[in-house]
Amino acid sequence: MYQSKFVTLAKGKFHGGIHPQEFKSISNQRPIEKLVLSKTLRLPLKQHVGVQSIPIVTVGEGVTKGQLIAKCGKGLGANIHAPANGKINKIELMQAGHPSGLPVPAIEISVEDSANAGSFTLPKISDWRQVNLKELISQVRQAGIVGLGGATFPTEIKLKNQSIDTLIVNAMECEPYITCDDRMLQELAKEVIEGAQISAHIVGASDIIFATEDNKSAAIKALATSLEEEKDDKHTASMKIVVAPTKYPSGGEKQTIELVTGKQLPKGELPSSLGLLVQNVATLRAIYKAVTEGETLTERLITITGDAISNPGNYWLPFGTLLSDIAEHFEVDRQECKKAVLGGPMMGQSVSDFETPVSKSTNCIIFNRDKSNEKSWVIEAKQHQSCIRCSECQVVCPADLLPQQLYWFSKSEQWEGLEKQDLFDCIECGACAYVCPSEIPLVHYFRFGKSEIKKIKMAQVKSEKAKQRFDFRETRLARAKAERAEKHRKAAEARKKAASEKSADAKENKQAAINEALARVKQKKAAMSEEEAQNNDNKGEDV
Amino acid sequence: MLDLIIATTTLVVIAFLCGSLLGYASVRFKVEGNPVVDQINEILPQTQCGQCGFPGCKPYAEAIANGEAINRCPPGGEAGIKALAELLDVEVIELDESCGEETLPKVAVIREDECIGCTKCIQACPVDAIVGAAKHMHTVIEAECTGCDLCVPPCPVDCIDMVEIRPGVEEWTWPNPANTNPENTSPLQIPVKHIS
């Protein structure tokens, strides 16, 4: 290993882990090249953690390289930019390599080589130390940068943390085959260092630790040499390189933290709770490009490797490049290699539909022959044997879980028990399945369990909501009914009262009328008799 | 004779002591659990569809607690029957077909240009998931709809469709690895929803 005052050994270690054959020398011997292959680029609207981005272009519209074509949706998300000059072909559901095989919303661009079009860039920030931190964060946000190690978490959110004292640059790259970070450090160490300094400046970190494995001696040498040559005393954060023994999965964020600090990240906490920020090499380089040159994120360095291709190596590829074009360029025999793997062999994803595009999360594409000479390569499922509870999976589990128990609960669909066994602490690294003598697809069982539990929880939430709404409606109806009944009762009462009052009056009136009438009659009679008498008198007088 | 009396008295005393102990324990350590009706109601899917013959899930839960069969809930399906059987410690039985068949979850959709605004569906909806006013177009709040079908019959112009919810990318779940047949090579057999 390269001797330098900057290089120290990792002080921590994590439980378990495996030592798979590396296959890294296939691709890390060749210098990085730039490739532009596809005539059409397909860009899924969700290439990141969070919500889908919203297209801001219309079909038929012309776009220039670097131009914003879909903006960050509400909440967590990231901008998406046109990776080339061209025209928007369609915006609809397309095949884009989702593990379900379902189509996802995407934008398709047909590339048009127009020399005069130029490219779109953000305003350059040449002296990033002088500007407002908010401006830097906004630059990162506008450039659409997400974690390029594979997790694709929007970088801007991480940079908004203020309680950070150490930036850990994750250059472990522990998966077999992948060498893009290795190669990037070998060739572009200065840019990565600058990117790290920008990040450290934004979050106020005083230390930068480049964490890597001891199998990347060329990268360590390049990095250490760059640090030694570093004349820029403006750099405020001190830098060192921490080297861990090669063991998969040391690049997992939790494992990297344990290796570098000797401390475990408490359950449910973010690295910032320990004052840490963990960034991938490629992400830092993208930050450097975005800040100093105003470049938006439209391409990435991808390891293209495997035993079925002609020139394995690391290549800059624009997002949206289709696997079929890559396969053609690298002379892949489609009869021998029906499936490619996006990502590494341990945590990647197999793709049989070669119309799948490269996205922000694609750090590696492996074209191995289906019947690869490498015995470790298992791309087709076999009938697995029974678990003999040998516990080799427990021995290698970096999360210190009991995969044999998780398997048991998941297989018998005992979801409660499965959750109690801390299923959700599983990082799906695949070490357990790698060592299983019965070749049980353990990670698949755990993913099945996780998604079933999530589904059940969602159904519970929905049914709980329905219950509340039903109860609410019942009470509302009951209340309405009661109110109606009350109203009716009151109305009836009023009517009755009115009626009874009326009848009482009527009686009185009648009596009165009768009395009146009688009185009238009496009067009349009296009057008449008087008249009569008078008449008689008059008669008498008259007579 | 004395032996007999002693024996009998001893037994009586022991019986009395044990009885008091049990009685005390039942009062002192009384389990304040969910009443069984609530527990049953938790299991029922709350579609409030009435396919069981009761006007909602709660009434059916009460009926089950009083001895009604546990197999009258088609939306709950097999899984629901199993859960009820486990809760009540009875045997799992098949779904009563006279109540309906287990189907994929559905959601009601109003063909809005045909709606005449009669409010009949609004009154029928057990969870108040339809909004609208008299002589104005109605619409279904998809997130609140339980897919109970109850709004379909009252509609005088037949403008309500029950649409199956096809799992999209967000709802998609990993298939059970125990069921994945190695011969079945294509992951594309999952129904695909096409939007143009």
Place this chain on the structure above:
Amino acid sequence: MKLSSPFFHHALPTSKVMQLVIAALIPGILLQVYFFGYGVIINLFLCGFTAIAAEFLVLKLRDRDPWSTIKDNSALLTGLLLAVAIPPTLPFWMSIVGTGFAIVFAKQLYGGLGFNPFNPAMVGYVLLLISFPVEMTAWLPSVELAAKTPSLSESMQLIFVGKTSSGLSVNDFRILADGYTMATPLDHMKTEHTLGKMSSEIISQNHFAANLKGWAWVNYGYAFGGIILLATKTIRWQIPASFLLSIVVTSSLLHWWDPELYNPAKFHLVTGATMLGAFFITTDPVSASTTPKGRLIYGALIGFLVVVIRNFGGYPEAIGFAVLLLNLAAPTIDHYTKPQVYGHQTEKESVHD
């Protein structure tokens, strides 16, 4: 279809693991054959064949594909383990009953490999020991001590007919030159103790020491095989280590308490099936505890029970009973020895702070 990662796999398949365990039995078997005669070989074939046949029949009845399961070699291993645990001249039908019971009842009726809560070989062994205590303790004396040793054909006659053509029975072969009938050292020790003899007296008997030597060599053989298994990481160190340590500690304490009544650790380590148990029986992964701490507890408790039963129990050999008892306890042990999941400890600490 293979939907889910990883696409990398590198492990010895179960069938090869079983093969390796069988291969590791060979040194012990060779020594056992040397010291106790050809009967061991006949038993190996008899039990091995019975195990495979029983597995085949049950799988047929259960409507499974028998060959793919038999290929995992687990039934064969069960048969072989039982074969080396029983006396070399046990009547053939007893071996068949024991092996058949082990495979059919203790393994397949629970669902086959991976589902059996008890170690099948030990279930077969204990069944035989309880049913036929006389035959199951009728071990031949070690070769250097025996007045006459049965040839291959005599062994076959003893096993299949009960008598050799010259009319000799198993007991005739157990008589030493001085007319003394030899039992296993453990058995002998137990009998002599009941006759009121002191341990030191018994050990100083000439024929006892010679007999013990044969048993010790067989134990060394199995220990050697066990070290191969440890070196190849076919088994993990926890169970054998805690098992042997527990035997040493428990027997030493008893020996310290009363040296004349209780034998020292060095006696317990090399008699009976101690080493076979330490590396081949207790380490059966299916029925053992599966957590690292749990395995330490599991091994230690078996070791403790072995010494206790050997000294105080009715049977001279104790591995079978001890293993079955701890098989019962294994799920509970696992439950209480779940390792600290990543990040959970620190979470607790922060709660306490």
